[in-house]
Amino acid sequence: MPEYSPDPAVQRRRLRSELRKAREAAGKTQKAVAEEMDWSPSKLIRIETGLVNISTNDLRALLQSYDVSADRIPGLIETAKAAREQTPWNAYRGVASPELIAFLGYESSASIIRYFEPVLVPGLLQTEEYARVVISTILEQPPESQDVNDLVELRVDRQERVLHGGSPPECHFLLDEPVILRAVGGKDVMRRQLRHLREQMEQSNITVRVVPLSYGLYEHVRVPYTLLEFPDPADEDVLYLEDAVDELIVRENSLDETTKITPITPAHYLQHFWEFEQEIDKASAPAAIERAIALFE
Known part of the structure; x- marks a missing residue:
């Protein structure tokens, strides 16, 4: 290793x-x-x-x-x-926020990564064409604009470094069912994306769970989050929250004193993730994805 x-x-x-x-x-x-x-x-x-x-x-x-x-x-x-060394992700500082660059450094160093996504296929599992549609829509720029090209390149680079490096981490993905039902980019793009997702699920270090629509509402359903664990016990877990207007990196002892009701800590979100791992059988995900693929045929 x-x-x-x-x-x-x-x-x-x-x-x-x-x-x-x-x-x-x-x-x-x-x-x-x-x-x-x-x-x-x-x-x-x-x-x-x-x-x-x-x-x-x-x-x-x-x-x-x-x-x-x-x-x-x-x-x-x-x-x-x-x-004091420079992170390789600084190459993208012209198009990526400081918070995203810091997150990419954490992500590429993690040994266990957990992703919850209620809206879109997670970036690590996106095809290039799906990513281009998503990024151009968020930026409100043409699909071939320079900023979109740079961020698509970043996404592909991220996948290579994290999923295909020398010692890839354990990756656990929790997807709300609308993620696989939303026709991002049209039927052809979505069908190829779902087939790619199905292929990625065959990797030994990747697990995917799909929360069915019948599950109803649940805590944190509106906000995607990522939890990172590291091989060295000296490195605290990291929680990364992202929405349409902001990004937030939280470590275990950086709780904002203004947060009194819902604790924004890695431990709290990890407990939420673990509960779903107990309630949602990962063996049900392939069938859910096959049903979704059939919708886009």
């Missing part, structure tokens, strides 16, 4: 988590550390939130302030160096 080499986005998240934990273990507030380091409070906040990288000298001084043991320092310095 190839050595696990996470994307710089994962390294940045790991470093900021370790620094926050080290400060809390030292019993110091952000304000106290900033005063001790002769920094502005905003500098430390930006470091702990991952908005800026930290130099090796500043990192050594910070770890000394936290009384971090000498044997841990080399590893944290290596993590900081890796975090």
Whole structure:
């Protein structure tokens, strides 16, 4: 098995988590550390939130302030160096949002990926022609425009890296039934898309479940989400939420204090996904997809 080499986005998240934990273990507030380091409070906040990288000298001084043991320092310095590397997804920064680029780094480093999709075939399972219809519709641009071409290229690149790399992750897809019934791009495009989906389901690392319309309404039915788990226990799970106007990346300990009723955490959404895995038999998906294919013949 190839050595696990996470994307710089994962390294940045790991470093900021370790620094926050080290400060809390030292019993110091952000304000106290900033005063001790002769920094502005905003500098430390930006470091702990991952908005800026930290130099090796500043990192050594910070770890000394936290009384971090000498044997841990080399590893944290290596993590900081890796975090400063450029992610390959930066090649698409002209057309992809910073949140999407960060998500792609997490996704390409994950060992287990769970996708819930209520509207469209998930991007990893889309054919190129289906993806072109979806992207051009969302952007309200012609199918052959440069932005659409670039994002279709990104989608194909993403599939190659995640599904066809040296050590592909476990991928679990939960689709609401309208996903396979909606005629995106017309009958021919949709029929080929469903056949492609059927072929992908034959891969040993891919499972697909289809939630039937008869199931009725359920929690999170309106919002697609992705859950990512990583091979290194030091890396916290990631939740990615996406809708028509916004994207949100959430890790387990980044709960927004304004969220009081519905907890937006990976654990909450994972519990939702697990419940469906218990209630929806994956063996029923092929028949559902065959019925859908027949509709587009």
